[in-house]
Amino acid sequence: MMELVCPAGTPAALRTAVDAGAHAVYCGFADATNARNFPGLNFNRDEMAAGIRYAHARGAKVLVAINTFPQAGNQGLWHAALADAEAAGADAVILADLGLLARAAECHPGLRRHLSVQAAAANADAINFYAETFGVKRVVLPRVLTVAEITAINRAIEVETEAFVFGGLCVMAEGRCSLSSYATGRSPNMNGVCSPASHVVYAQERGETVARLGGFTIHRTPAGGPAPYPTLCKGCFTSGAQTGHIFEDPVSLDATQLIPQLARAGVTALKIEGRQRSRAYVAEVVRSFRAAVEAEAAGRPMPESALRRLTEGQAATTGAYAKTWR
Amino acid sequence: MDLTVGPNPFFWSVEAVRDFYACLARAPVARVVLGELVCSKRLPFWQDEIPGAIETLRAAGKEVALSTLALITLPRERRLTRDLIEMGLPVEVNDLTALRFIPDGMPFWVGPLVNVYNEGTLDWLADRGARRICLPPELPMGAVEILAEAGRQRGVAVEVWGHGRVPLAISGRCYHARLHDRAKDNCQFVCGEDPDGRPVETLDGQAFLTVNGVQTLSQSVASAARQLGLLRAAGVASLRLSPQSAYFSDICEAYAGALGGGAAGLESRLAATTGGAALSDGFLAGEAGVDWSGG
Numbered sequence: 001m002m003e004l005v006c007p008a009g010t011p012a013a014l015r016t017a018v019d020a021g022a023h024a025v026y027c028g029f030a031d032a033t034n035a036r037n038f039p040g041l042n043f044n045r046d047e048m049a050a051g052i053r054y055a056h057a058r059g060a061k062v063l064v065a066i067n068t069f070p071q072a073g074n075q076g077l078w079h080a081a082l083a084d085a086e087a088a089g090a091d092a093v094i095l096a097d098l099g100l101l102a103r104a105a106e107c108h109p110g111l112r113r114h115l116s117v118q119a120a121a122a123n124a125d126a127i128n129f130y131a132e133t134f135g136v137k138r139v140v141l142p143r144v145l146t147v148a149e150i151t152a153i154n155r156a157i158e159v160e161t162e163a164f165v166f167g168g169l170c171v172m173a174e175g176r177c178s179l180s181s182y183a184t185g186r187s188p189n190m191n192g193v194c195s196p197a198s199h200v201v202y203a204q205e206r207g208e209t210v211a212r213l214g215g216f217t218i219h220r221t222p223a224g225g226p227a228p229y230p231t232l233c234k235g236c237f238t239s240g241a242q243t244g245h246i247f248e249d250p251v252s253l254d255a256t257q258l259i260p261q262l263a264r265a266g267v268t269a270l271k272i273e274g275r276q277r278s279r280a281y282v283a284e285v286v287r288s289f290r291a292a293v294e295a296e297a298a299g300r301p302m303p304e305s306a307l308r309r310l311t312e313g314q315a316a317t318t319g320a321y322a323k324t325w326r
Numbered sequence: 327m328d329l330t331v332g333p334n335p336f337f338w339s340v341e342a343v344r345d346f347y348a349c350l351a352r353a354p355v356a357r358v359v360l361g362e363l364v365c366s367k368r369l370p371f372w373q374d375e376i377p378g379a380i381e382t383l384r385a386a387g388k389e390v391a392l393s394t395l396a397l398i399t400l401p402r403e404r405r406l407t408r409d410l411i412e413m414g415l416p417v418e419v420n421d422l423t424a425l426r427f428i429p430d431g432m433p434f435w436v437g438p439l440v441n442v443y444n445e446g447t448l449d450w451l452a453d454r455g456a457r458r459i460c461l462p463p464e465l466p467m468g469a470v471e472i473l474a475e476a477g478r479q480r481g482v483a484v485e486v487w488g489h490g491r492v493p494l495a496i497s498g499r500c501y502h503a504r505l506h507d508r509a510k511d512n513c514q515f516v517c518g519e520d521p522d523g524r525p526v527e528t529l530d531g532q533a534f535l536t537v538n539g540v541q542t543l544s545q546s547v548a549s550a551a552r553q554l555g556l557l558r559a560a561g562v563a564s565l566r567l568s569p570q571s572a573y574f575s576d577i578c579e580a581y582a583g584a585l586g587g588g589a590a591g592l593e594s595r596l597a598a599t600t601g602g603a604a605l606s607d608g609f610l611a612g613e614a615g616v617d618w619s620g621g
Binding site for chain 2: 069070071072073075096097098099100102103119120121122123124125126128129133143144145149152171172176177178179181182183184187189190210214215216217218219220233235236237238239240242243246247248320323324325326
């Protein structure tokens with residue numbers, strides 16, 4: 001059966017995901033070392049150790065994301081995260097930075113290393129480079145690849161691949177995007193945040209709800225209606241005579257129907273985005289995808305997605321997996 | 327501190343490319359990185375210009391390196407990268423895929439699109455053969471100072487984004503094609519209509535971003551004009567100037583003059599070269615990247 005890798009922003013969400021059928025849970029420490037460094041989220045050292053014990057007792061794995069780029073002059077915070085993840089019994093760490101990968105391979109050789117999507121390894125040569133150089137065992141694939149490209153990659157590499165199937169959708173190569181810090185000073189690579197809520201302002205103007213990020217208008221929607229969160233790359237902008245969602249519509253990824261194709265493409269694990277999500281959301285998504293991977297393993301058709309109402313802005317896409325997306 | 331001209335991110339006609347590098351041969355810059363950075367589909371249209379440009383630039387005493395693509399996915403792009411390394415010139419790595427093909431011991435350069443955020447990564451790249459590293463434009467001055475010192479200790483020349491629209495993101499999707507309701511595979515090379523990219527404004531008319539095929543740049547023109555003293559004191563080896571379609575010689579001369587001691591009037595000289603776009607230095611010196619310390 002394909003491995004289902006589920007998000008846990010809090011210890012309670014970890015237990016919820018494990019109870020709902022996650023084969024593995026990914027989470028991070030409560031600091032700038034992980035790419036979901038939001039207030040009120042993530043794990044202190046004791047919570048991490050307890051969470052890992054809880055998961056292991058139920059046959060589930062815990063993958064610790066240390067997937068931001070260590071800050072110059074402050075690498076100790078990231079090095080401590082590696083050591084503490086190993087001490088807590090993590091099944092793997094998810095890394096993106098070259099220097100941190102080298103450190104992990106040298107100082108924590110027994111700790112399994114996964115390559116984060118933030119490293120944006122988008123072809124077999126890059127993946128083989130990370131596998132040969134740092135002993136990476138699994139690569140989380142960037143969301144710029146089609147199913148056909150994933151198939152070709154898996155034929156040319158020895159390590160496992162993990163593909164996103166549900167949740168937020170980056171339209172840019174991950175780990176290589178400074179749009180958020182251009183507008184707000186806070187970036188995924190350096191601070192573990194994108195389009196941070198601290199820089200969002202909503203205003204009512206001329207019968208519209210205006211959502212601004214760092215002072216830049218991202219959306220204008222009719223007052224009283226739903227106003228999507230102003231994620232920068234999902235905004236409505238103008239270029240020349242055209243106005244619209246120039247980069248991406250406010251959609252999220254749902255690749256449920258592609259699970260059999262991803263299995264045939266040689267993908268080992270399916271990843272659900274959303275460490276910032278509620279326990280109820282995690283429970284529902286994990287149950288639904290557990291049913292889907294069981295159906296795939298049994299050769300049954302994929303269940304109709306029951307998750308429509310959970311997707312951002314009520315619309316879903318299969319993203320780059322379909323070539324026409326480009 | 328000297329000047330390095332980065333690869334042209336935009337899609338220009340053969341004539342424009344030829345003129346640009348012919349002019350650049352006379353410009354007061356120490357080195358030039360060239361090659362297709364953004365989209366491999368563009369390369370067949372202008373690749374025949376590359377050998378001549380290299381020859382002209384080297385005859386004028388410039389150091390020349392070839393850039394890899396910024397995002398390598400297709401088999402054709404992987405072959406292209408392999409071929410690039412065999413051309414006998416220094417290679418500037420802008421996608422780490424290239425390291426699979428660069429033999430141990432062969433020196434290389436690292437471009438601004440590789441994530442070098444800390445000493446650990448700089449050390450690892452130095453061990454692997456990096457001789458020049460242009461830091462990511464997103465880094466603040468404090469990080470630049472630490473990395474310039476780390477570079478000095480390791481014999482790696484550290485370069486900083488000095489001037490030009492900032493590369494902010496790269497995607498599998500072509501936004502130029504999307505703006506024309508075309509798929510990437512049928513783009514008909516519409517990015518060539520916008521030699522400095524296509525401006526993107528907010529719904530309230532705020533100048534914001536620039537679309538350049540699969541790349542997204544700032545609309546403001548980043549400039550380290552107000553940080554030259556700090557960068558020099560930090561031991562930064564070179565300032566990177568990023569090509570634009572007009573006034574590029576003026577930009578090179580303005581910075582060369584400033585580095586030679588005549589910093590007065592640099593900002594106003596540069597302001598005349600942006601085609602109306604604002605200057606920014608927020609990544610180095612402000613809160614958000616778009617900020618400008620000049621008020």
